[in-house]
Amino acid sequence: MSHLYASLFYQPEVTDVFSDRALLKYMIQAEVALARAEAKVGVIPEFAANVIAQVAQEYGVDFIDFDALATAAGLAGNVAIPFVKQFTAAVKSADEDASRYVHWGATSQDIIDTATILQARDALVLIERQLFQAYELALSLTEKYRYQVMIGRTWLQQALPITLGHKTARWASSFKRDLDRLAQMKKRVLTAQLGGAVGSLASILDQGTAVVEAYAQELGLTVPECTWHGERDRIVEIANFLAIVTGNTGKMARDWSLMMQTEIAELFEPTAKGRGGSSTMPHKRNPVAAASILAAANRVPALMSSIYQSMVQEHERSLGSWHAEWLALPEIFQLCAGALTRTTDVLKGLEINPENMQRNIDCTYGLIMAEAVMMALAPKTGRLNAHELVEEACKKAVQEKLHLKDVIAEIDQIKQNFSAKQLNDMFNPELYLGNIQDQIDAVLECAKGVAN
Incomplete structure (x- = not known):
């Protein structure tokens, strides 16, 4: 993403998590967890895991030559292969014996x-x-x-x-x-992901399951049933x-x-x-x-x-x-x-x-309340008859530029069955909101059990 457009589309903290430096930090974290897990199980010497962890702690990602890594990744097919080489070299500078156990049994x-x-x-x-x-x-x-x-x-x-x-x-x-x-x-x-070349972890013989469990525990991740x-x-x-x-x-x-x-x-x-x-x-x-x-x-x-x-x-x-x-x-x-x-x-x-x-409610001159009128009239005349009566009234209101209530008031079935107050209530939007307040109550009630 262009730096010029980042403030338009991204969020800085999440962008940082997916930066190149952050990716390598997480890869180092995985390598350290691998070494500690294998040392815990007895696959590699404990001193080697300690040196690997110490190098990671002291240098962070500062030992990495980013330009060389980027070039080598294009040749290797992924960033892990040249990264492991650079990390191994950093560990070797601290302890050659320990460097032999970097990335032990894992695949890129x-x-x-x-x-x-x-x-x-x-x-x-x-x-x-x-x-x-x-x-x-x-x-x-x-x-x-x-x-x-x-x-x-x-x-x-x-x-x-x-x-x-x-x-x-x-x-x-x-x-x-x-x-x-x-x-x-x-x-x-x-x-966690740890399977070696084909998912069998054959390279660490019969310790694969124990290492995976220890590896996931080191990282605070779930243990997979299989790779x-x-x-x-x-x-x-x-x-x-x-x-x-x-x-x-x-x-x-x-x-x-x-x-x-x-x-x-x-x-x-x-x-x-x-x-x-x-x-x-x-x-x-x-x-x-x-x-x-x-x-x-x-x-x-x-x-x-x-x-x-x-x-x-x-x-x-x-x-x-x-x-x-x-x-x-x-x-x-x-x-x-x-x-x-x-x-x-x-x-x-x-x-x-x-x-x-x-203003936007009023702009249709009552047309938005047509359903309310129809549903009030339907028990008296039947729903289909009520629909036809109100539909004709809507057409007349539009053609003659009248408020729908004025047209509805002249319909015989309305005169016979409803008072002026009842007619006014039919055209009051606040009285035709269905169960909206119940829904709002339910949403607010649901929120009571949510804690940040």
């Missing part, structure tokens, strides 16, 4: 896959924190605007009354489901979760960007100097956060295609499919985090215009 994919899982774990902590923040903000808006009536829209047309709090309750509910998904998948996906070099569902599940989160934020951004349209003007993204302007039109107030979020929601499905295709692998370890994850997964993480950042920014400073919400 073990280290890269484990590093990827460690990256994902740390990035998911940041994503989870963002989700909690967005959830809490959406809940706050729900409580504040639960009674603020506005128009609900279907097929981009005015439909029936809802409340702004109902819309934000649905947003909050989607964040809650995202948090639930994350909690449920962690144990499944945050799993998963060729089975990529864990990576896919992580990416799929991120895609869902990004899509959920995209739906919200689509909502508020439409509500920001000049003719609608029901709410607005926060304003700030230099934000949302036009290079040629001084009057413009563009939904810039929505643009970034929608771009991410557009981009992530294309990246997911690559992730899903990577599931189809050959035999025990693949050619090319595994490699495609290296570019796609970090970008999905970064786009998701960026979308959440911009969503929380908007939720914090959302500007609401209740007057325009009322």
